[in-house]
Amino acid sequence: MNVTAIQTPGLADPxxxxxxxxxxxxxxxxRPTLAQPVRAGMVPPAPLSPTVGALVLTLCDEQTPIWLDPALRGTGDVETWIRFHTGARIVEDAHDALFCVASGPSAVPSLSDLRQGSDEEPHLSATVIIDAAGAESTGSFxxxxxxINGEVCWDGAGLPASSPERPGFLETWDANTRRYPRGVDLILAGEDEVRGLPRTTALKESR
Structure with a gap:
């Protein structure tokens, strides 16, 4: 057990x-894609960002299985800190998690591999928390x-970019929205803000 990680404070006023x-x-x-201000007021063990750490401590408890990407699990400090402050169980397989925490857009697991919930219990699907601090635009959506009142333009900062190993995010997200009421929700955590992308939000390329 890493004593230093345990001693790292959580929320100042829980x-x-x-x-x-x-x-x-x-x-x-x-209000999808609209930034909401968040003042984390804490410094969790690296490489966990303050905003992501604050979200984990707020949204997770001993009933919540959490998946951490390899960078976050690397030193053991993040896992120890989360266990100490929330009592949550850290799982090896992202499919078993209710919350998946990614240290950056490239670390987001395949959405189709995550918990989708069911038509009767859609709330049992996964939520992915992505560290989007400093993330660059991935397109014009x-x-x-x-x-959303009509339509809104968004640069997609914090979303996974296309690569040879994974299809374009728009195709992945379209498949996710088509599963409604099942499907995965995303929370993008910036430096002092959060944005949401729930499964009900449709995305298309801006023309």
């Missing part, structure tokens, strides 16, 4: 901070759906 951060995350998913 009750009020958790309520504030939970409201920001909820607002982000209710138009988003529409519940919580």
């Amino acid at each position: 009750v009020n901070d958790a309520q504030r951060i939970f409201r920001a995350a909820l607002a982000a998913l209710a 138009v988003a529409s759906g519940p919580g």
